[in-house]
Structures are given as structure tokens and as C-alpha cells.
Amino acid sequence: MTWHFDRDQEITIEGVIRDFKFVNPHGRLLLDVINESGRAEVWDCELNGAASAARNGWTTDLFQTGQRITVKGLAARRNERECYYQSGVLSDGTRIGRGEQIEGGVTVVSSSVERSSTVGSSNVPNFGGVWRGTGPFGGPPRPGEANPHAWILSEAGRRVLDAYDPITEDPSLECRPVSIRRLWSNGSPTEIRQDDSIAIIHHEWMDAERTVYLNQDTHPEGLVGSALGHSIGWYEGQTLVIDTVAYESGFIYQFPGLPHSDQLHTVERLTLSDDGQAFDVAWVAEDPEYFIDSLSGVHNWALTNASVRKYNCMHPELGVLGKEN
Secondary structure (H helix, E strand, O other): OOOOOEEEEEEEEEEEEEEEEEEEEOEEEEEEEOOOOOOEEEEEEEOOOOOHHHHHOOOOOOOOOOEEEOOOEEEEEOOEEEEEEEEEEEEOOOOEEEOOOOOOOOOEEOOOOOOOOOOOOOOOOOOOOOEEEEEEOOOOOOOOOOOOOHHHEEEEHHHHOOOOOOOOOOOOHOOOOOOOOHHOOOOOEEEEEEEEEEEEEOOOOOHHHEEEOOOOOOOOOOOOOOOOOOOEEEEEEEEEEEEEEOEEEEEEEEEOEEOOOOOEEEEEEEOOOOOEEEEEEEEEOOOOEEOOOOEEEEEEEEEEEOOOOOEEEEEEHHOOOOOOO
């Protein structure tokens, strides 16, 4: 958010709702606003994505076309008629905050979730179920602050970073998963299904689905690179180890940017807790072309009574975000 919007510049906008786009990765509220010259302008305010908003009870008819609204938000860094929606007050006095829970029953991480075993062998840890990230999540530095990851880059990697614009070239704007790091650190519901030969990891975010082949000792020859690569796996006690190669070049961090080449190699270790209600995922990334050292991170996940919903990311070039106005 800090890369697109200025936390230090709060603004207030009064207008009439033109459209409410209940989509992922971000919802949009389009407003007709009369400027100082008396002319109508279209403002575009970014909301939370539909997937997370729906869990707070938001629906497609929460905002109605023609309603008057006063929006408080943050100014955009590049588009003078765009804002980061923080709250809005409708003409009838109804206030709707960005993370407002409209009705009860929002799904949260549960301390104890019942599930049936999906693993044939009793010697294999059971990761079957739906999980949500519990942290740590962290966030990018503010614009103008030093890139905390740039130290790891080789000269070739730095050249790629220097040419990267995180605002216009963020891979998620093209509805592509940024990296396994982003999938594990954004906390959205993720379902894991297992059998003797494969494990399927289905992340709600970007509808990303990964197949981990448990019946392969090595990666096949001639693999074609992809955003999430080719994964093989095995068990070490309570840990599922995932080894992934055959990535296409991309960015491990989209803000402020950390590129990787198609030589990226990652190892993830998912370690189940003794009670089977949580796991830690520790990952290590190596890239002989763009990195001078290895990169690593750890995230915590817990079972949840949530379900994985269809994300249906909408590409801005399709006009879904209102940029055609």
C-alpha cells in the first residue's frame, strides 16, 4: 500500500457512487466528484479484495449507484484522482470502514478444528485441511527507504532491479503469483490435500495451485519454467520437504523489488505441530545468477474453519478497475 499511496496525505472526497467493483485483488469504488471548476471528475478508490471483504460480510450491493458518500482516504502517489479508501459515510449517516464487519460470523483462525485424515500411512504427517497464516507477515519499506534485500543481489541482479518499477510492474497487477514467499506470507486460506503420490497446495490468493510430486526422486529433464516451478517432496518425520526448480524469472518481493532468475532453487520445510493444529514453513532460496548468498524466511500457519474461495483476479487492462474512465 505504501508504494501506491501516501500515508502522510489524508484526503476527503465527496461525491456520488458511480460503480462498486467487488473484485480481486482489490475492490474499487468509483465516484463522480465535482471539482473546483464545477466539472465532474471520476475518482477511483481502492478497497480490500472481494475475498477478504466477503468474510467480513460485504456483498456486491453494499454500495449502491447514485448514493452520495463522503470518503476519507489516502492520496495516490501518481494518479491525482485515485485514493486508498479508509472509511466512507453515506448520506443516511451509515459509516463503512475499510475492514468493517457488516454482519457476524466472520471466519477466524480456530484453535481446534476437526478434520478427517487424508493420508494413507500413519507414519506420514497429516497436512490435510484448510489453513490460514498467523504471521509473521511484515511489510515493505516506505518509498525512499533503503531496499533491505538488495544486498543479496549480484551485479546481474542489480541491473534487473534498477530497471524495475514496483508500481507499474508488480506481477500481481497481471494476476500472477509473485513467488512462494508471497503465497506463504499473505495469510489467505490455503488448502492442502495429500495422497501417497502427490500433495496439492491450493492457495486462495491468485487461485495458485501447486502440485508436489512425492513419488519422484529427481526433477525431470527439459522442464519449462513457470511462476511457481516444478516441485518434488518427501517426508522427514513431522516435516514435509519441498524442493522446487524450473522457475521462470520473476520477483520474490514485489515491493520494493527483489528479482530472481530462472536458476532460482527453493527448499520449503513444512513442520507440523505435535497437536496437528498448526505448522511452520521455513523456506530457503538460492539463485547462482542473481544472488550472492541464500535468502530465507519463516511463516506460521494454523487450521481454520474457513474455506478456500475462488479468487478470480481481474486484470486492470480489462477495464475492471475503472481505468477506462
